[in-house]
Amino acid sequence: MSTQNALLTILVEKINNDTLVLPTLPAIALKVRKAADDPNINLIKMADVIGQDPSLSARMIKISNSAYLGREIKVTSTSQAVTRIGLIQVKNIATALAMEQLFVSKNVVVKKYMAQKWMDIISIVGNAMATMTIYQKANKDKSLSIDTMTLTALVADIGALPVLTEAERHDNVFANPTFLDVAIDKLAGRIGASIMREWKFNEVFIECAEHWRDLDYVKPEISYIDFVRVGAALAKLSDNHDEVLANAQAKGVFSDIEELRTPEFEELRDNAKGLFV
Incomplete structure (x- = not known):
């Protein structure tokens, strides 16, 4: 069995046995x-x-x-x-x-990977916050909170952390980042939901952490998941990002993709990212 497959097997077993160490x-x-x-x-x-x-x-x-x-x-x-x-x-x-503070490691290779993962999360957050700001301005919709959306986006990919922590014990897998991306894509949702429950976050955060990567999981109303997905798609951090953006536009998250390419949007995005870097 390859190191990559062995690691994936270990992770699945620990998830199923409820023995995976959560942050x-x-x-x-x-x-x-x-x-x-x-x-x-x-x-x-x-x-x-x-x-x-x-x-x-x-x-x-x-x-x-x-x-x-x-x-x-x-x-x-x-x-x-x-x-x-x-x-x-x-x-x-x-x-x-x-x-x-959680995205740290003493291993040089793992540390670099975790630092990049944190910056990816910040990119998702900045795009999501800017998109919601544009949406609320256009629709006068206050049913969703920008504060809640911000934290939802920040914890959406928290399930990747135990995958990286476990992989640290087999650091040669970091020579194949594609494998890690596949492992995270497969397992981060289940792990993220477990972390949110462990941290006693409410259902909004649990739902997003568990389902935002799964495009078959669709809510009829515009929700926090939609903005997280748009944030990841704009950062080119999700599969089928063109499909994600097309779905979001059809749902009414934004009326025209060009709205998300304007200097106003870029300023909102960069200002939002500046909160965390």
Whole structure:
């Protein structure tokens, strides 16, 4: 049995036996999420929680001054940053920034691959956020939240992480990135849904992580999955990206593909990506 097939067999067995080691959300993200879910939380208390992690605090200040939020007056403190960003978005951003810590490795080859995977995720997020912004502007539709969509896109491919972690024990498979892409395509959905349940994320995130790669999984209404798929298609990170975009246009996610090639769209996309790099 080839190394690649052996690894795939190991992964499938561990998934079926519920023995695959899933990543845990970093402690600071857990603290922020728990605080944000407290009905008695306020902005001052949230700033105190974030202030416990100097790196996260600095990133929050940077984001609050970013082009994405479009504010001219700069903030200089964590409390000001939390006030500007808002509790819900702080919860999602803290989760996103903490997630980046998961895509690391001491192995030089694996580290490079994981870094590229993280940048691919950021590309999906930037495209998805820009597409939703254009969609909401055109349709005045507020049934979907840009904050929820942002985090949905960020965790959509989290199932790839255990595949890469397991592959790290057989690092020669990284000489064949096509195999890893196939393994991720086959298994990341099931694994991602398991991670979302383990992290106690709600059904919106579970559904997207499990099904966004499966084009046969179609919801009648426009949903977060549609924007994640468009984000991946625009980044040329999904199979049949032309089909994905055609389906999205037919569904009404956008009226004309040219809308997603304008300077306005590019600015929205780049500003969104700037939140996480």
